[in-house]
Amino acid sequence: xxxxxxxxxxxxxxxxxxxxxxxxxxxxxxxxxxxxxxxxxxxxxxxxxxxxxxxxxxxxxxxxxxxxxxxxxxxxxxxxxxxxxxxxxxxxxxxxxxxxxxxxxxxxxxxxxxxxxxxxxxxxxxxxxxxxxxxxxxxxxxxxxxxxxxxxxxxxxxxxxxxxxxxxxxxxxxxxxxxxxxxxxxxxxxxxxxxxxxxxxxxxxxxxxxxxxx
Amino acid sequence: xxxxxxxxxxxxxxxxxxxxxxxxxxxxxxxxxxxxxxxxxxxxxxxxxxxxxxxxxxxxxxxxxxxxxxxxxxxxxxxxxxxxxxxxxxxxxxxxxxxxxxxxxxxxxxxxxxxxxxxxxxxxxxxxxxxxxxxxxxxxxxxxxxxxxxxxxxxxxxxxxxxxxxxxxxxxxxxxxxxxxxxxxxxxxxxxxxxxxxxxxxxxxxxxxxxxxxxxxxxxxxxxxxxxxxxxxxxxxxxxxxxxxx
Numbered sequence: 001x002x003x004x005x006x007x008x009x010x011x012x013x014x015x016x017x018x019x020x021x022x023x024x025x026x027x028x029x030x031x032x033x034x035x036x037x038x039x040x041x042x043x044x045x046x047x048x049x050x051x052x053x054x055x056x057x058x059x060x061x062x063x064x065x066x067x068x069x070x071x072x073x074x075x076x077x078x079x080x081x082x083x084x085x086x087x088x089x090x091x092x093x094x095x096x097x098x099x100x101x102x103x104x105x106x107x108x109x110x111x112x113x114x115x116x117x118x119x120x121x122x123x124x125x126x127x128x129x130x131x132x133x134x135x136x137x138x139x140x141x142x143x144x145x146x147x148x149x150x151x152x153x154x155x156x157x158x159x160x161x162x163x164x165x166x167x168x169x170x171x172x173x174x175x176x177x178x179x180x181x182x183x184x185x186x187x188x189x190x191x192x193x194x195x196x197x198x199x200x201x202x203x204x205x206x207x208x209x210x211x212x213x214x
Numbered sequence: 215x216x217x218x219x220x221x222x223x224x225x226x227x228x229x230x231x232x233x234x235x236x237x238x239x240x241x242x243x244x245x246x247x248x249x250x251x252x253x254x255x256x257x258x259x260x261x262x263x264x265x266x267x268x269x270x271x272x273x274x275x276x277x278x279x280x281x282x283x284x285x286x287x288x289x290x291x292x293x294x295x296x297x298x299x300x301x302x303x304x305x306x307x308x309x310x311x312x313x314x315x316x317x318x319x320x321x322x323x324x325x326x327x328x329x330x331x332x333x334x335x336x337x338x339x340x341x342x343x344x345x346x347x348x349x350x351x352x353x354x355x356x357x358x359x360x361x362x363x364x365x366x367x368x369x370x371x372x373x374x375x376x377x378x379x380x381x382x383x384x385x386x387x388x389x390x391x392x393x394x395x396x397x398x399x400x401x402x403x404x405x406x407x408x409x410x411x412x413x414x415x416x417x418x419x420x421x422x423x424x425x426x427x428x429x430x431x432x433x434x435x436x437x438x439x440x441x442x443x444x445x446x447x448x449x450x451x452x453x454x455x456x457x458x459x460x
Contacts, residue, residue, distance in 0.1 A: 026402060029239035030345045073339075074313055081306040089302060104352040107305050111345040113240045190234055191413030198399070198406030205398035212397050 011133040015141035017208075021114045022145045023201045024211060028114035031105045032146055033193040040162050041101050042150030044091070046143025048106060050136065052083045053115050057135035060123040067124075076119050077110065084109050114142055149196050157187030218367050220423055225371035228420060231346050232379035233413035235353075238346030242380050243405060252384035253377075255341075260373030262319065262341050263350050266312050267369030268362055270351040273311065278304050278355075308351045316341055346376055383409060 021027045028049075035041045059079050060067075067075050088106045091099040099106070109115065118138055123131040154160060159167040159177075168175015186192060205211045231237045238259065245255045276282055280299040284291030290298045320339065324331045341347060350372050359365050386408055395404050 023402070026243055027240060029243065030236050030349075033236040033239070077309050077313060078306065081309050085302055085305055088305070104349065104356055107352050108237070108345050108349055110305055110309055111348045113345075189414075189417065190236065191410040191417070193236075194406050194410030194413060198403045198410065201403040201406065202396075202398050205403065212400065 008130065008133050011130060012137035012140065015134075015137040016144060017141075017204075018211075020141045020145065020204070021117075021138050022142055022197070023204055025114075025117065027117045028112050028142055029197075031108050031112055032142065032149070033197065034190065035102055035105050036146055036150040036193050037153050037157065037188045038101065038163075039147065039150040039154045041098065042146040043143075044095070044098055045102065045105070046139065046146050048087045048091070049109060049112065049114070049142055050139040051087060052080060052109055053118060053135040053139045054132055055135075056080055056083055056115060057118060057123045057131040058128045060119050061126060061128045061131035064124050072124070073116075076116060080110050080115055114138060145197070145200065148200060149193055152196055153187045153192060156184045157192075159183050218364065221364060221367050222371045224423060225368055226375040226378065227416065227422060229353075229372075230375040230379060230416055231349065231372050232376055232409070233416040235349065237349035238344050238376055241340060241344050242376075242383070243402065246380055246384040246387055246405070249381065249384045249388060252380045256373075256377030256380050258341055259344065259346060259376050260370060262312075262316060262347055263369040263373040263376075264366065265319065265369075266315050266347060267350050267354050267372075268365045269311050269315065270308050271354060271359065271362060271365035273307055274304070274355050278307065304352075304355060308355075309348060312347050312351070346372075379412070382412060 015021055019025065022029060022032055031045060035045055056079055060076060063075070084107065087109070088099070091102070091106060118134060122134045126134070151161070154162075155166070159165055167181070168177045229235065232239065232242060241255060246252050274282075276285060278300050280301065281290070281292030281297060282300070283298050289295040316339065320331075350369055353372075354365055354368055359368055383405065387405060390404065390408075399407070
């Protein structure tokens, strides 16, 4: 298909594995860990970052020739802050419960290093279409890690996915609980998210030896 | 006084910026390879938080809260004729004050103490986009800190908590350079796992401020809430069972 040339397609695929913003570029860790106790919250956060990074990349790329170098950080911050305010207001209007769970972490998308990092590394030097694809790719890479961590934390921590019990009922002792399985409440605690990401990094680097640090 | 002490210890140990809410992780991971640089960055974070949190508190109090503009004209207050809620401007105003203050601090430090600038200098611009700084202001707003003194207290103690965390991980990372970490885990992977283990350790401080209460507050942690709900349901089931026997 001629829709995306090979190089353009790579802009989307690379951040999903080999150049993943969280595990390889070490960006965007803060919000990745704190809200992943529920799969739904992880998904919504992924979508929020997709919007902010996609649109933000395009805007910065369109303005790249007129931003004076000395104030470029401030301009970037203003663009991101505006987009995040939009996301926050939309969330408060259409998904109030979820916006309470995500609370300050939507605001913290402003300082999410992935967004500023991609602005500096890509949008300031490339055209709008490529910047848009790069934004999509990196936010998908970010969302993938969030979803994996959220999946394990919610499944092992509350036995539910998206709020729907999938392992049986812990009170009535049906399903898996009948044989004595108990929910690992510890998975809902923040430190477990760190350990799960550490394990993901282990798996990723075992599969791709080039990424091993000295 | 008690309030201040409580907030101080709570922000350092229980709501630690790194272990409880994961703020400032990017620079935490990037800068923790040596203790000397970690100390420099930690000190800079305390400094910036101590300045920006009270400033943002003032902004929040007199501009951003619902009805905050009542000092301008009573009709803008709560219940007034033209009640104003500028809360949606919080993000942009907070980040603007942070970026400006960091820039100001950098200029002042460069002028009056070049040696301090040389040791801290490279970290100061980095700090403007450190989520710990914006996070400090946002948590101050969402937890509705009541006075300026408490806001200053919160800023300084959150900074100290972050400083403690990065100091500890830098010290550990210096030591494990001599350990046999499996190749794929070396560097980033093992740091994540160690930070997670440290976080588990810090959970032990959770009971610190509730001891001595006559009626302890029900814990809001998810696991405790699940247990609470389960025991309630079981008690209800038992009660139901006894009813049908009659």
